[in-house]
Amino acid sequence: MSGHSKWHNIQAKKGKMDAKRGKIFTKIGKELMMAAKEGTNPDTNAKLRDIIAKAKAANMPNDNIARVIKKAAGDTGSADYEEIVYEGYGPNGVAVIVEAYTDNKNRTAGNVRHFFDKYGGNLGTTGSVTFMFNKKGQIIIEKTEEQDEEELMMLALESGAEDFISEDTVFEIITEPENFDAVKAAVLEAGIEILEGEVTMIPNVTTSLDLETSEKFQKLVDALLEDDDVDNVYHNADFHEDFEQ
Structure with missing residues (x-):
């Protein structure tokens, strides 16, 4: 398995979790609420525009989507979420960043700490x-014959x-955060379908895992993403070539 492959080795597994965790609407709803508090017009609020695209x-x-934005703009009684970032280490010293949106910091911190402790991290x-x-x-962008x-x-x-990277089945385009919108717009205007596009955290160094540790670490990622308050999990694990999601 290609240790250099940021897409397959890190983002693809995150994407698989996103698809099966079943609580994605709730999580995106929190992001929309947070972004909409800075302005409800996606034309002037780039963060809101990106999250609407994600939704x-x-x-x-x-x-x-419209209901959540309207609620954020006019309902002062709605839950007041804040973004919290946790950092830690998984099995074998894998670096982990956890992004959460929560209305109860004590609950979220306790849950995140419990998952790290349970699955061999800290x-x-x-x-x-x-x-x-x-x-x-x-x-x-998914590769096609065209x-x-x-x-x-x-x-x-x-x-x-x-940067532009050609993988086995996809093309990966890397930008500075401030150039992301312009590059994404240029790709879409050219009529090219985007498989996934976001501002994310990409590791500059990876940590290799054997098969047993790969399976153990994935349990930590799964548990974190199942938590209602956790929005994103980033890591630098280089999974064993025989590990299957």
Whole structure:
């Protein structure tokens, strides 16, 4: 398995969890609530625009999206969520970043700590693992016979991308966070379908795991993502080549 493959080795497994955790609408709803408090017009609120795109990609109904935004704008009695980031280590020293939206910090902190303890990890202090990651825009495009790799690469780079990677089944475009919207817009305007696009945390170093530890670490990721308050889990695990999700 390609240890250098950020998409297959890290994001794909995260994506699989997103698809099966069954609570995605609740989690996206919290993100929409937070973003909408900074402005309900997606044309002037880039964060809200990106989360609306994420909601639609998850097949969240437009009525649900509009309802959450309206509630955030006018309902002072709605839950006051805040974003909290936890850092820690999984089995074999895997670096883990957990992003949560919560209305009860004590509950969320207790749950996150419990999962780390249960599956052979431990929580760290702020800044303990973030230096192992870079905040980047990441756009994933599925390879098709119609795609011209050179044309797509030139489009991406000319619109502001900093890297273009060809994987076995996908193209991965990497951008600085501030250039993400422009590159994504250029790709969409060219009529190219995006499999996934978001500003994310990409590791600059990975930690190799044997098969047994890969399975143990995935249990930690699964447990975290099943928690209602947890929104994203980023890690730098290099899973064993025989590990299957």
